[in-house]
Structure formats: structure tokens, C-alpha cells
Amino acid sequence: MREQSCFHCGLTIEQNEEIDFDDKKFCCTGCKTVYEIFSINDLTSYYDFEKSPGATPQDIKGKYDFLENETILAKVLEFQEGNTSIVSLNIPHIHCSSCIWILENLNRLQQGISTSQVNFHEKKVRITFNSDVVSLKEIVYLLSSIGYEPYISLENYGSAKAKIDRSLTYKLGVAFFCFGNIMLLSFPEYFEMKEFWLDSYKPFFRLLIFLLALPTFLYSASGYYVSAYHSIRTRMLNIDIPIALGIIVMFIRSTYDMLMDHGPGFFDSLASLIFFMLLGKMFQIKTYSFLSFERDFKSYFPIAVTKINKDASEDNVAIYDVLKGDRLLIRNQELIPVDGILISESAEIDYSFVTGEAVPITKKSGDKVFAGGKQIGKVIEMEVLHSVSQSYLTQLWSNEIFQKKVDQKHKTITDAISRYFTPILLLIAFAGFGYWIFKDANTAFNVFTAVLIVACPCALALTAPFTFGNILRILGKKKFYLKNAVVIEQLAKVDTIVFDKTGTITTNKKSNIMYEGNSISDSDIVLIKNVLRGSNHPLSRMLYDFLPEAKRIVVEEFQEITGKGILAIIGGKEIKIGSGQFVNDIVADGSEIEKTALHIKMGEIYFGKYTFQNQYREGLEKLFANLSKDYKIKVLSGDNDGERSNLEAILPKGTELIFNQKPEQKLEYIKKLQEKGQNVMMVGDGLNDAGALAQSNVGISISENVNVFSPACDAILDASEFSHLNYFLKLSHKAILIIKMSFGLSLLYNVVGLAFAVTGNLLPLVAAIIMPLSTITIVSFVTLMSNYFSNRNL
């Protein structure tokens, strides 16, 4: 039979479950309702831009009640004055042009909204509305009802809009403007035409050139002076010292030449040099606006929770106002924001955010529940034990590693080279000066300045930005997103790799499902599948997807008991699916760690159980085998060592496996490795790895879907590319190799230039040719090389 997909969301429609409406097929009433809303409002062109662009609206009853609270509302709104309010909402579902279209036509759906503007890359919509006519809560409900549920987290709470730093763009603009005009005006000088009328305008041209050079020298290049000054103060010779020195000497010498009428000076070279260096800086910055590398628990946690007062009334309170002893109400799919004790009978808590473990954990009344878990199923009540900042998980962020702002953990390769470059350069300059001073004082000054000008390591300074910028883009195309260029250098230095287990080397998408017990007939499997259809428990969904396609049978009675299982009756036969205790009164004897399993009982006969095992990512074995040749590999896990034998079979010999690690212990472990002088790369996924990711030299977070959230890190790797990790590491080594090669090339240029300089023959024209030429060859060399290496099979 032909597979049908939903007109609204594009998901495959299950057999016999389709809903026909207006000659279109839908997979569920939710999708149909969205279509109805759009067609009533004449907005069906939503479906013309993209095929099946929608998402099924989720049930959000009561979830956004906190938006009625004035103080919380004020924190969420970006702007509010009179009745005009502006809010910026993050909507993860934004993915196509239809989304932009519908979200920018919100004013046709809801009165009171004046404009809405989408920023596609940031997945944000900025809505201006009249707060007298419509409230934010109503807008959020409207968005949710059409399948665009906004994501409001603690991060939105009173975060001041970060100002975008555009100074580099301005500096680049100024440099480009001056560079272009100076070049035009210098043209007559290049040809040294002795024509009378051009000669007579020389002073005017030179004055203009000088005036145009001023903003470049004073404004565009200012970053280099500041950086050079800082590096002298901290006694770390970085590349900016010879650059700043070259620029300043060039400017003074040119001004002097011009005033004394010796020649036109080097203003053209000066402007081009600054322009190209700023361009390199710009190129190196590749930002992924849809990713964030700075996330902490705040982007996961909700803004407010429902608090139950003493008189049993309910209130929405901001998370930061939750105190010890408060009683909280947690609804389906809501996150538990603080540590506490469960008061309701039972709860199913999904800790996948924290640990990467997909299977929810069952808690009983009186059990401790930790912050970061997500309740699945019924509404639960809990009593608070610790406030937000004191909770088990959030305490991790009080570790000093999160307080320090570590900008430069490493000395970059360019700086390492310039440590030798700067002294040698000064030595040559003074040697040339010393040689000529006894012959001709005037030439001596010329030689001294010419050396500094020519040796100005512009090509050297351009090498790294262009190589890294290019590699950054190549990696980005391969779904490995780096925070900045420094990460590439750090990757190349790594010698130890630490992996988290759950969610990192295992996938939480799929599970290995195995059946143990008496054989089940095909007709019984059909029954099981039909029972599971009604359940939303993740285990049931997984098993449901695992079982073969089956006919639909009417389930006569269906009861889902949270934390236990499903009780259903089909054709008079009682079917029990669930935990061992529920199905067959098996009491966990404690001797064996109980595996995650669903037990099956039909009628009075106990059949057996389906066990769920972690599925390791594809290509894991090969990846580890390759990695172990060059790196020390360690696996850290927060779980018990039940998987030890399995892991040992897969992983290469000598891989260290450490189990039962708390988040702080992971951090400490990395720290210890570093104290032994190792460069550690941490690969993790959940919030419990956040400390280790921050502490490590390179923290990589694995994400099944890069658009959703991953903890703060240096790089985000799309989970589907996990097996290419070795390739990425090798490419980073190649990047360093390319830089070293092109350093050689640019030093060659410097030697040629110096030969001109020390003999006292540096003409402005020669400088104007050598400098751009070296720049262009270096840029094309590194671009070609990095593309070559990335395409070669490493």
C-alpha cells in the first residue's frame, strides 16, 4: 500500500488513522485544526511555499500560566511602554520559508499584533503587540496552537540584550574606503610621469593621501596598538608587536618623506596592509547564529513553576523565588527545577537532558528527585529540599571553572613563532642601522625604517586567520561546528580523549531490543502492538516501533498505570505489559542489577520480557580502533558498571573505563589528567558533562539535533557525524601543517624584501608590489591547501 503523508506535518499517516478534511489527508486532529485555522483566515498559501511545513501542536494547557504574573512578564518582554510591548520569542520549529511567511502574518490571525519579524538563522520571532488588546499569554497560546510553540526558559529571565560589537565592520569599512581612494590618488606617482600639469598638482594629491591615511592609521589599526601594548606589559611577545611597530614606523617615515619632498611615502602600502589584515580577522570569525556555545542550565530550566500554597490554591512563582519547604506542582513534560522529595504516589522522570539516558526512571512517593529531570505522564507534587542554586546539578556551575573567563588558554602558533621573529627582526634593523651610520646617516635611517616596514609580518599574520577561517567553514559544512578558530589549534594538540558513555557513545534514539522467554506467536505480537499503540511511555513507543507492522484491533479496555505498566483487554483476554513486579510479582532480588525491560503476560500465562540495551553508535568500534593508535582513550560514565564487559569487548585494549562518576568527579578527573600534563579532549552530551567540558582543553558536545540544546562547549558535533571524529582531528593537524608551510613562504618574501631594505633600495613602488603580492599568494595558498586536505581521504 502506498504510504501517505500528512498534508500539514508530512509525517507518515498510520494505516486507517487518516483524517480527511477539505480533500486533504491529516495524521491527527491537531494537524487538521491548524489547517482549519489557516483556511478560515485565508492563510493557506502557507502550504504553497514548502510541502508539509507544519508541526503537530502540543497540548500546553496550564504550561504558560506564569505569563500572567506581572513580574515574570516584565522580565520576558524586551520592551514595554504604555500599551506597546515587544517580545522576542525563540521558536525551535522555524525551518522553512512557510514558517517565515506564517509568522510574519500573525497580525492576520490575532488582533492586537501590529508587526512580527522573523530572524531565520536565530530562529526567533520579534512581535510588537498592543498589550491592551492581547496578552503575551494569548500570543504564546496562538503560536502553540498553530504548531509554533515558543521555547521560554530561565535564560529569557531578565537577560539584557547583548550589544553586538560591530567595531570590526566599521574598522574594515574605514580601511577599505581609505585604501581604495589612496590607491587611486597614488596612481600618477607609480608611473613617475614628468608631465608638467601632474607635477604641479603633486602637493595636493599628497595632502589628500595623507589625510586619507590618517583614519586608517588612527582608527582602523588601533586594535593592533592596544594588543601590542598589552603584550609588552605581560612580557609575551605576540605577533601584534612587529605589526604595530611596522605600521607606526611606516607612517612616520612616509610623513617625513612627504614633508621633505623625498617621495610619496608608503601610505598606499600602509592602507592595503591594514585592510588585508582586518579582512583576515573578519574571515576568521565564522559564527553559527543558530548555535550557542555558552549554554548553562538556564537554557534548560523553566522560568516559573506552579507552587501550591498552604490553602491549596495554586500560584506561579519565578524559579529563583522557590524556597525550601515549598510544594510544587509539576505537569506532564515539565522540568523539575530543584531537588526535592516526591509526594505523589509515583513519577516517571526522564533525565535525558542530564545524563543522556533515554529511558525514564520510576520514582515512588518519598524518593528524592533531582533537578533537571522531566516528568512524563501525570501531574506530580513535590516538596522542595534545596533552592535552585543549591541543587545537586546546578551546584556544578558554582565551580570556579565557570567563573573564570578563560579567553586564551593557549598560546597560538602565530604568537609562538613571533617570539623568535620579533627579536630577530629588531636585530637585523639595528645591524643595518649600525652598518650604514658610519657611511651615511641619512641612508642609515632609511634602511632602519625600511627593514621594519618590509618585515612587518603581514603575510605571517594573515596565514593563520585565513587557514583557520577556511577550515572552520569546511568543518561547519561537515556538521562539526567550532566556537572559534582557536579550537582548531587546541584540537591539534590533544593527546587524550575522554568520552562520556550514555548518550555520547551510545545513542538515545535507538535501543537494542531483545526478547527473552517463551516463544510468542505472530498473532500475539499483533495484540501486543495494539496495546502499545495507546501508550506514550518512551519504552512502549520504542517497542512499538520495533515490532512489525500489524493490523488494528479494537482495544476494549486500556489502563496505563504510571511507573508500572499497561493493563488492557482485547477480545476478552487480559494483557499486562510493564515492569516485572507489576506483571508477574517478580520482586527484584537486588543481586542482579535489573535491566530495563518490559514483561509480557497474557491471560494467566507469563511469556517473557523484552529487554532494552544501549545501542552503541555506528562505527564506534572502528573509530576507537583508529583513535587508539594516536590517542589515549578513556570512558567516563555516571552509570554503574553493568555494561563493563560489553564495552570491553568493543573497545580496544587498554581503554580505561571508569564508572559511577558524579558531575564534579568528572570535572576533577579531567583536572587530574591535565595536571599530569595531558591535553584532554572531552566528548560529552548531557548537562552532567558540563563541568568536564568546561575544564577540558577542548570540550565537544554531541547533539542528535543541533538546533536543540547542548551544554556549553568549544564545539558541537552532529551525532550523525560521530564516526568521523578521527577525520576532524586529522584535519586539525593538517591545518597546523599548512600554517607552517605558509610561514615558510611568507618568510621567503620577508627575506626578499629585507634584501631590498638593507641595501637601501626600497622604493615605494617596490613596497606597493611586494606587499599585496605576498598577501594574495599566501591567501590563495592556504585556501587551496586546506581544500585539498579536506577532500583527500585522511
Next chain:
Amino acid sequence: MSVIYLLISVSIFVAICFFIAFIVAVKSGQYDDDYTPSVRILFDDETKINSQNNNSPIEEKQV
């Protein structure tokens, strides 16, 4: 020949005007989002074509 003073001044002045326009454009955030406007510009036309093509009797609901 002194017209060259005038010509060059004018050319520099024009260049400065463009430069200022560039700064203003950057400052207004025009370059912050380089994708959405490119999609947005195509919308109006498509809606018009649509309402002409399918003359479906959908009534505009007054909200």
C-alpha cells in the same frame, strides 16, 4: 586646469557619502540577518497569484 581641485573634491565627497551610507546601514542592523529578508521579498507576489488562482469561496473571518 584648476578644475581638478573641484573634480577631486567632488569625487571624494561622493565617496564619503557612500561611506556614510554604509556605516548607517551597518548600524541599523541591516547585515545582521542576511537570510530572512531574501525570503520575505518573495512573499507578497505569491499571495496575490494565489488568490487569483484559486478563487475559493473562503470568507475573510473578522476577528
